[in-house]
Amino acid sequence: MTERAIHIDQCVVRIRRASGWSWGANPDALVRAATRALPALLARQVPALLSVDGPGVVTVPELRLTIPIALEDLAGVGESDTLGSLHGPLARLDERLSAALAASIGAAAITADPQQQEPESSEPRTGTPGRSIASASPIAPIVTLLARWTAAGHLLDTIRRLSDPVAESWRRALERELAPVVREEASILADAATSEILERVASASLGPDQAWLAIVASLVGDPVRPGSVERSIEVASQHVAPGDLVASGATRVATSEGESLAERAMGRSEPEPAASATLIDPDRTSPSLGWHATDELEIACALPFLALFPLARAGWLAALDAAVTAAGARDVLPGLATALAYKLLAPPIRGWRRTSGASTAAAAFAGLAMAPPDSVLHRLSALDAHLAEPLEATVRTALVAGHTRGSPFVIQAAGDGYHLLDGEGLFALAWSARPHELATELDELVLVPAASASPELLDRLELANVRFVTDAPATRGEPWRELPGGLCTNDTHTPADQLTASARRLDELATLAGELDAELSRRPGLPLATTGVVERALTLGAALALGDLSWTLFREREVATPVLALHRFADLGATVTFGAEVVRVRLPLGRRHADLFAHRYTGEVHDVPWFDGRVVEICGG
Numbered sequence: 001m002t003e004r005a006i007h008i009d010q011c012v013v014r015i016r017r018a019s020g021w022s023w024g025a026n027p028d029a030l031v032r033a034a035t036r037a038l039p040a041l042l043a044r045q046v047p048a049l050l051s052v053d054g055p056g057v058v059t060v061p062e063l064r065l066t067i068p069i070a071l072e073d074l075a076g077v078g079e080s081d082t083l084g085s086l087h088g089p090l091a092r093l094d095e096r097l098s099a100a101l102a103a104s105i106g107a108a109a110i111t112a113d114p115q116q117q118e119p120e121s122s123e124p125r126t127g128t129p130g131r132s133i134a135s136a137s138p139i140a141p142i143v144t145l146l147a148r149w150t151a152a153g154h155l156l157d158t159i160r161r162l163s164d165p166v167a168e169s170w171r172r173a174l175e176r177e178l179a180p181v182v183r184e185e186a187s188i189l190a191d192a193a194t195s196e197i198l199e200r201v202a203s204a205s206l207g208p209d210q211a212w213l214a215i216v217a218s219l220v221g222d223p224v225r226p227g228s229v230e231r232s233i234e235v236a237s238q239h240v241a242p243g244d245l246v247a248s249g250a251t252r253v254a255t256s257e258g259e260s261l262a263e264r265a266m267g268r269s270e271p272e273p274a275a276s277a278t279l280i281d282p283d284r285t286s287p288s289l290g291w292h293a294t295d296e297l298e299i300a301c302a303l304p305f306l307a308l309f310p311l312a313r314a315g316w317l318a319a320l321d322a323a324v325t326a327a328g329a330r331d332v333l334p335g336l337a338t339a340l341a342y343k344l345l346a347p348p349i350r351g352w353r354r355t356s357g358a359s360t361a362a363a364a365f366a367g368l369a370m371a372p373p374d375s376v377l378h379r380l381s382a383l384d385a386h387l388a389e390p391l392e393a394t395v396r397t398a399l400v401a402g403h404t405r406g407s408p409f410v411i412q413a414a415g416d417g418y419h420l421l422d423g424e425g426l427f428a429l430a431w432s433a434r435p436h437e438l439a440t441e442l443d444e445l446v447l448v449p450a451a452s453a454s455p456e457l458l459d460r461l462e463l464a465n466v467r468f469v470t471d472a473p474a475t476r477g478e479p480w481r482e483l484p485g486g487l488c489t490n491d492t493h494t495p496a497d498q499l500t501a502s503a504r505r506l507d508e509l510a511t512l513a514g515e516l517d518a519e520l521s522r523r524p525g526l527p528l529a530t531t532g533v534v535e536r537a538l539t540l541g542a543a544l545a546l547g548d549l550s551w552t553l554f555r556e557r558e559v560a561t562p563v564l565a566l567h568r569f570a571d572l573g574a575t576v577t578f579g580a581e582v583v584r585v586r587l588p589l590g591r592r593h594a595d596l597f598a599h600r601y602t603g604e605v606h607d608v609p610w611f612d613g614r615v616v617e618i619c620g621g
Helices: 026-051 071-079 089-109 140-152 153-158 162-178 193-204 208-220 229-239 261-267 308-313 316-326 330-342 354-367 374-402 455-464 497-504 506-521 533-554 561-566 591-598
Strands: 295-300 409-414 419-423 427-433 446-447 467-472 481-483 488-489 572-580 581-589 603-605 615-620
Touching: 026 071, 026 089, 071 089, 089 140, 140 153, 140 162, 140 208, 140 316, 140 374, 153 208, 153 374, 162 208, 162 229, 162 316, 162 374, 193 208, 193 419, 208 229, 295 354, 308 316, 308 533, 308 615, 316 330, 316 374, 330 354, 330 374, 330 533, 374 427, 374 533, 409 506, 419 506, 427 533, 446 455, 455 467, 481 497, 488 497, 506 533, 506 561, 533 561, 581 591, 591 615
Parallel strands: 409 446, 446 467, 581 615
Antiparallel strands: 295 572, 409 419, 419 427, 467 488, 481 488, 572 581, 603 615
């Protein structure tokens, strides 16, 4: 019998902040702790992996593990004298590593077929640059995102924010690709771990499709007994009544006209000029632009590329990848990237005409030889909730996880609805026409500026049991409690001095929130769709990136707001080079580059959906 073994060619460790806004007093100690502990803990997991029955040889080109861990736990790992006995932070890291292995191997299991492994050959491989077997699966982005939510402990809270139609489209995408066979004669034997997962999902008050997704994700990422995606789908389909199954074929979400969202968004019946949709090809020249794609391209503003760091850390890019995959609309990714870039670049002249510098930078950010015309971008609003909901849920989950307990939120009127912002850093968590629903689950004080504090809004907040403080004068008959300084509140228990202290920056926050709304409104990503759900999802993504950049770089020197980062980096140009494996963005050396380098805003960004597997590298030079 051949001895079973696991051979790892290369192991790279990266520490990325997924929530919170500080690396602590000694960031280098975190790196030392990770590189010291992870190899030994990984070696402890190998015997369990070898005990699983399977084929003799399976090759996985890349296996990526995402291990969520609290800052204090990682610091505690570095203080451990020995790795021989597992306890405290070291035990928690070992448990998270086990869950991450289960989630990643479960996702890779659907993409690596041991019976069809390519033989070793000295011939160079051909195909899409940077594309691995794992990324070739049509549903890999969905499985990866669900596994990520599970590992981070946010699965049920995030899935609960998906509407029934969106959850159903994700379910159908997974069922269609894997074609599960649900046994009717005998149910699958559920072990203790599976039973616990089923009970937890059943108690979460989820819809049928939401519960189905939660069961699949929980089983794939279960650290006790990880299951394959196929088995997880089989278990979920037996315990949740299946919806109407869709015939096998290309992933498709039907509209009332019978066309897919991708077809409706991109307007197949009205084709645009070929140049507007030409992806940059590193092997040929673009005659329309007069430069080689492998040559250097100067852009006037590199801010969209800097935004990739916080969007990747928060899971926004992964959510975008999964959303367009479930909607069968991956061909609109470059257009969405262009629209996102426009939210961060110079506003249009007279409200509609893009500047040449903004168009060039947006096209480079999207990997296009030329930016799509606004008539094409406008059609992307047809993606509606199927795209917006996963992105909005991801933003809210990430920012709630990074919120400092006791810091108030702000509700600010924005268009025909309201924004919910974190008073610390002015991060935009959500937008809704029903503001009383925004803060219900947060259990924090909400500040309502007088300009936004209509009697109807305050009544709805009161009925939803949301505590608020406002500087709007109370009208006759309102039961609000008066506070010093012309404030009033519905909180009858918290001491007045504590409420007054929390609201001391209400005027300043109202002014800053108004500036943020005005700046982002001046920069439409999708023309004529400034109030659409896709436009709002792009706005929240841009605000998240700007808020993280400003908070990380400037909070110790000045008041950090997203608008500060928008203005501070508006003229930071860059040189972009498109290679077969890497998109390299070189920033000019200087104080801004030094700040970005010191705060880890340079380096590599992986899994950018519209770059088709290429790594984005941001450096100085």
